[in-house]
Amino acid sequence: MxxxxxxxxxxxxxxxSTVIANxxxxxxxxxxxxEPQQTQSGWQFSVAPYFWMAGLTGDTSQxxxxxxxxxxxxxDIWNNLDFALMVTGEARxxxxxxxxxxxxxKLSASGSTPDGVLADSVSLDTQSFSATLGAGYxxxxxxxxxxxxxxxxxxxxxxxxxxxxGGSLGGVSRDDSxxxxxAVAGLRGAYYFTPEFYLTGWGLIGGGGADLDWDAALxxxxxxxxxxxxxxxxxxxxxxxxxDGFKYDVVQHGPIIGVSVRF
Numbered sequence: 001m002x003x004x005x006x007x008x009x010x011x012x013x014x015x016x017s018t019v020i021a022n023x024x025x026x027x028x029x030x031x032x033x034x035e036p037q038q039t040q041s042g043w044q045f046s047v048a049p050y051f052w053m054a055g056l057t058g059d060t061s062q063x064x065x066x067x068x069x070x071x072x073x074x075x076d077i078w079n080n081l082d083f084a085l086m087v088t089g090e091a092r093x094x095x096x097x098x099x100x101x102x103x104x105x106k107l108s109a110s111g112s113t114p115d116g117v118l119a120d121s122v123s124l125d126t127q128s129f130s131a132t133l134g135a136g137y138x139x140x141x142x143x144x145x146x147x148x149x150x151x152x153x154x155x156x157x158x159x160x161x162x163x164x165x166g167g168s169l170g171g172v173s174r175d176d177s178x179x180x181x182x183a184v185a186g187l188r189g190a191y192y193f194t195p196e197f198y199l200t201g202w203g204l205i206g207g208g209g210a211d212l213d214w215d216a217a218l219x220x221x222x223x224x225x226x227x228x229x230x231x232x233x234x235x236x237x238x239x240x241x242x243x244d245g246f247k248y249d250v251v252q253h254g255p256i257i258g259v260s261v262r263f
Contacts, residue, residue, distance in 0.1 A: 043093045050086050050258030052235065058250025063162050063176045067247065074254055082106040095138035097148065103130040126160045136188065144192050150204070151185035154213065178246045180209025196223045200231065210241035210248075217256065232257045 053074045061067040088101040107126045134152020141147070157179040164173070184206030192198040201218035219233025236253035 043091050045091050046260050046262040047089045048258050048260040052256045054252045054254035056250050056252040061247045063174055080107045082108050097136040099134050101132035123163045128158045131155050147189040154182045156180055182206050182208040182210050182213040210239050212240040214238050227262045229260050
């Protein structure tokens with residue numbers, strides 16, 4: 001379990017839960033549509049594991065604690081990461097596309113309490129599952145570029161447990177969780193400089209469970225073969241969610257890399 005005494009328990013709480021809820025919905029960047037000049041018929045599929053080196057800034061609160069302002073680098077988040085799995089996929093047939101994204105992240109932190117009066121130490125564990133499902137339609141396509149209009153749903157679920165050891169609170173544990181759904185819509189596209197190099201990006205905005213949910217990304221891709229390509233770029237995502245003392249109002253941003261396999 002990682003230690004968070006240097007930055008404080010409240011900040012670790014914000015780091016652990018907020019980075020989880022905001023990691024979804026990167027499908028269009030890492031699994032771009034087929035090269036425009038290709039004319040294959042039938043469904044084409046792609047799967048893309050990815051890694052997002054994001055920092056975050058904003059305000060968050062949960063477990064009855066006061067609002068905490070955070071401004072943390074990717075290194076701060078990495079120090080509290082136990083496990084992460086991020087993978088996305090797409091199915092495409094002509095101008096029509098269906099895309100999905102699945103994310104599981106586990107973060108933990110621990111630290112000693114001031115003077116050890118109420119407890120000797122406090123530990124924090126956060127787990128999250130996030131899933132996205134959407135569809136798109138190409139509204140423009142030529143020999144070197146394409147532009148899709150897309151829309152879908154994002155389902156977010158976060159579970160955080162705070163446990164005390166020693167002192168009068170020893171053995172006490174508190175749990176807080178939130179699940180919400182947002183509808184999002186926007187555009188994605190790609191421009192091919194050569195048959196191998198392409199520029200791809202996207203932008204989405206929406207809401208529902210959250211008051212505001214937006215996401216934008218831009219990346220440079222390279223096709224090694226007809227089935228394997230890699231993308232490196234930058235992504236920024238913002239979300240403003242609050243309900244019954246559970247609050248996320250943050251912006252997460254940083255470099256992203258991934259590998260896409262088409263079949």
